[in-house]
Amino acid sequence: MDAADRRADVVVVGAGPAGSAAAWHLARAGRDVVLLEKARLPREKVCGDGLTPRGVKALVDLGVDTTGWVRHRGLRVTGGGRVVTVDWPALERWPGHSLVRRRAELDAQLAAHAVAAGARLHEEVTVTGPLLDEAGRVAGVEATEGPDRTPVRWRAALVVSAEGLSGRLGKALGLVRREDRPLGVAVRRYVRSPRTDDEYLDISFDLSATGPSADSMPGYGWAFGMGDGTSNVGFGLLDRRRGTGVEPRAVLQGWLATLPPEWQFGEEHAVSPLRGAGLPMALHRQPAYTRGLLLAGDAAGVVNPFNGEGISYALETGRMAAEAAVAGLAAAEGPAREAALRAYPARLREEYGRHHRLGTAFLALLERPGLVRFATAHGLKRPRMVAAALRLMGNLSDGRDGDGFDRAVAVLTRLAPAV
């Protein structure tokens, strides 16, 4: 059967936060954009559902109405038996609160937002590979549509790959995941818990494979109150344990055993199965533009190595990819267009490269349990130090216009080479 041919200025693959943000910006810029999504929305996405102040800002920039969403004031951090509670910082550039939103709802809302701006959403369309022209440049995508997997072909001047960790389109063009970049793995489940309305997000560095007294593992656990009777409980770890026999359920149980049972975070209170996925960090697939294909979100590996946050970066890179596409399409086909598009990977490195370098170094430190023990035992006695560390980790600063801490971070970040 011949594949049906369809056309758009830009094809965006994947209606997660990166894809919907890209589609929204492209539609607002007057481009004919089609958003292809393999699932039917709303669909589940394994996630902690947490939007830090950085994520909140990205939503505001996108014009999303967050009225009525569940807000949090800050973080309660546990480590080595110590607990400290810190509010989100009061900064010029960033809101002073975080939000939680189930991904099924968030992603459906973002896709609807892109459609309201003029994007054409096609669900149950699985992109199977890039469509290449004679010069080897991406000229669209091959896909299958609907339950009977009818082949379709979408032609476009540019394609944005926002299909998440798999990065199928990038891979097809030889952009394989760099093995020297950290990869996290995270699992979560929902539990019915009296902590559902907690004003603070819980994070804990007391993860261990064998119980409370054992060495901590490189990662952290979280419990986020969803405000609907449930909490999202999970943990993320640096993925160095493949094949070493450590079982996620055991790590989760070991950590939850350190928490008061009346919080009801244990498996007996679960209302969903334990599910996991990878966290691609430190710009693991580069360059983020090649031959007509732009990568955004997890496909580009922009999860923050310090804290595993990926939604805000997906929204931001969706926007930046769209801006590059708009500039590229406005330029004459040929070298001028390529120059505009090649500015995108350079911009990603400029915006994130140094912070990701520091985050990668932080992950290396987390792999030294003695150091983690020392840092949590001493650091958590000093709430101001914890607040400062969380600002660095969360990439929340007013830059050179900010306070002394912001200026120190700006210097530190400038000194770090980009990943």
Ligand SMILES: Cc1cc2nc3c(=O)[nH]c(=O)nc-3n(C[C@H](O)[C@H](O)[C@H](O)COP(=O)(O)OP(=O)(O)OC[C@H]3O[C@@H](n4cnc5c(N)ncnc54)[C@H](O)[C@@H]3O)c2cc1C
């Ligand atoms: C357990 C866990 C907890 C996490 N917690 C948080 C958190 O609390 N806060 C935070 O900020 N980040 C968190 N993250 C990271 C965050 O989930 C991701 O970084 C984020 O979802 C990336 O968005 P994206 O749009 O790039 O990709 P995705 O959200 O993965 O969206 C990709 C979309 O593409 C579609 N798709 C895939 N392949 C195809 C195809 N071939 N054709 C068509 N469509 C396709 C998928 O169905 C999906 O809708 C967590 C991750 C995990 C695993």
